[in-house]
Amino acid sequence: xxxxxxxxxxxxxxxxxxxxxxxxxxxxxxxxxxxxxxxxxxxxxxxxxxxxxxxxxxxxxxxxxxxxxxxxxxxxxxxxxxxxxxxxxxxxxxxxxxxxxxxxxxxxxxxxxxxxxxxxxxxxxxxxxxxxxxxxxxxxxxxxxxxxxxxxxxxxxxxxxxxxxxxxxxxxxxxxxxxxxxxxxxxxxxxxxxxxxxxxxxxx
Numbered sequence: 001x002x003x004x005x006x007x008x009x010x011x012x013x014x015x016x017x018x019x020x021x022x023x024x025x026x027x028x029x030x031x032x033x034x035x036x037x038x039x040x041x042x043x044x045x046x047x048x049x050x051x052x053x054x055x056x057x058x059x060x061x062x063x064x065x066x067x068x069x070x071x072x073x074x075x076x077x078x079x080x081x082x083x084x085x086x087x088x089x090x091x092x093x094x095x096x097x098x099x100x101x102x103x104x105x106x107x108x109x110x111x112x113x114x115x116x117x118x119x120x121x122x123x124x125x126x127x128x129x130x131x132x133x134x135x136x137x138x139x140x141x142x143x144x145x146x147x148x149x150x151x152x153x154x155x156x157x158x159x160x161x162x163x164x165x166x167x168x169x170x171x172x173x174x175x176x177x178x179x180x181x182x183x184x185x186x187x188x189x190x191x192x193x194x195x196x197x198x199x200x201x202x203x204x
Contacts, residue, residue, distance in 0.1 A: 038192035045186035052182065054135050055175035058082050063169050065130050074114060079133055079161065084169060086130040087111065091118055093154045095145050108145045115157055117142060117149075120165035132167040 061083055069075040070088035079085055091109030097119075099106055108119045111129075118129050119142070142162050149156050 035193050038189045041189040042186060042193060045182050045189065048182045049179060049186065052175050052179045054082055054137070055172065056179045058132055059169055059172060059176050061169050071113065076114060076116065081133055081161075082135045083133055084131065085133045085163060086128070087116070087118075087163065088128050089113070090127050091120075093149050093152050095148055096123065097145065108142065110149060110154055110156060110160075111163075115160045117145070117156075117160055117162045118165055119162060129163055129165040130168075131163055131165040134162045134164055138162060138164075 063084065065084045065086040066078055066080060067075065068079055068085050068087040071090075074087070074089075089111045091107070092112045094107045094109035097106050097108055098104065104121065105123055106119055106121055107123055108117055110116070111118055120129060139160065139162055142160075146156055146160060
């Protein structure tokens with residue numbers, strides 16, 4: 001029995017250039033990663049999941065829009081971030097912009113009498129808007145447009161909201177598929193990191 005153990009230790013030492021212990025070698029053979037690399041992968045995957053989560057949550061949100069009313073009877077207090085909402089009214093001080101990836105024309109304007117910006121496709125259309133009320137982090141992309149509106153004298157405070165017209169739940173699958181892939185990577189690396197610790201505890 002002792003000879004077999006010595007032989008096994010000699011084998012693992014040769015695999016690791018004479019420095020690896022049997023426990024460390026088994027760890028690498030079982031998971032393919034060192035605990036340090038696995039921990040780094042867990043942290044990166046967790047960060048990516050945090051970024052993707054708002055899009056995944058909106059994908060799974062209710063399809064029935066929250067009605068925010070119209071001119072003279074707005075119900076903006078009923079608004080919920082990262083939810084589908086509907087509102088009516090005229091856009092004032094519109095700013096022509098382009099879609100970042102496709103270059104498609106869009107228009108961003110302030111809903112008259114409110115602190116709500118509406119980002120709608122095209123240059124014209126009916127005064128009815130239904131889409132995603134972006135989470136707070138999504139407003140950062142509209143900082144430049146907000147500055148242009150303020151330079152024009154538009155009364156727009158720092159706590160403005162943005163409705164992205166036409167963006168509805170159950171449409172964008174890419175963030176969901178990306179999140180699922182990240183979850184798999186997170187689980188595998190978490191197992192690689194915790195596996196040796198659990199094995200060591202069981203051996204005790």
